[in-house]
Amino acid sequence: MRANFPRKIILKSTLVLIMLISCSFASCRDKNQRKFNLPVQELVITTQNGNVSVEAELAVKAEERNYGFMNRTEIPDGTGMLFVFEKDRMLNFWMKNTPHPLSIAYIDSSGTIADILDMTPFSEASVPSSRHVRYALEVPQGWFKANGISTGDTVQWKKDSGLSPLRTLPVNPDGDL
Numbered sequence: 185m186r187a188n189f190p191r192k193i194i195l196k197s198t199l200v201l202i203m204l205i206s207c208s209f210a211s212c213r214d215k216n217q218r219k220f221n222l223p224v225q226e227l228v229i230t231t232q233n234g235n236v237s238v239e240a241e242l243a244v245k246a247e248e249r250n251y252g253f254m255n256r257t258e259i260p261d262g263t264g265m266l267f268v269f270e271k272d273r274m275l276n277f278w279m280k281n282t283p284h285p286l287s288i289a290y291i292d293s294s295g296t297i298a299d300i301l302d303m304t305p306f307s308e309a310s311v312p313s314s315r316h317v318r319y320a321l322e323v324p325q326g327w328f329k330a331n332g333i334s335t336g337d338t339v340q341w342k343k344d345s346g347l348s349p350l351r352t353l354p355v356n357p358d359g360d361l
Contacts, residue, residue: 264323285325293318
C-alpha cells in the first residue's frame with residue numbers, strides 16, 4: 185500500500201498540472217480572438233414595428249476596422265461591431281480570416297440603412313455598399329432578418345438622455361472615444 189501512495193500523488197499532481205495547462209491555453213486562445221479591447225455602445229434600430237437594440241463594439245481606428253471580427257468563432261445574437269469612418273464613401277468589406285457567418289448593414293451619415301448583405305466565412309470576395317455611406321454594422325448572419333430590420337430603417341446610439349444620431353457619437357479625430 186505504501187508503494188502506491190507516491191504513485192497516486194504523482195498521478196493526481198500530473199492530472200492537476202494538465203488541467204492547469206489546458207485552461208491557460210484555452211484562456212490564451214480566447215484572448216487571441218479579440219485583438220483590441222473595443223468600447224461597446226448600445227445602438228437602437230428603429231423599424232416599422234418598433235425599436236431593436238444591439239450591443240456594438242466600436243471599431244474607430246483604421247487598425248481596428250481592418251481587423252474587425254477576424255478569428256472570432258462566436259458572436260452572440262444581439263451583439264455586433266460598428267465600423268465608424270471619418271466621411272461618407274463607398275465601402276467594401278470581406279471575410280478574410282473570419283470564421284463566423286455575418287450580415288452587414290451599410291449605414292449613411294444620417295443613420296439610414298442603405299444595404300443589408302450576407303457575407304460568407306473566410307471569403308476574400310469584396311462585398312460593396314451600393315452608395316456612399318459612413319458606417320457598417322456587422323452582426324451574426326440572419327440577425328437583421330430575424331429582427332425585422334430592413335433597408336430604410338434608422339440607427340441611433342443610446343445615451344443617458346435618450347437616443348442620438350450616429351453622427352453625434354463622441355469620437356475625436358484620433359479615433360478615440
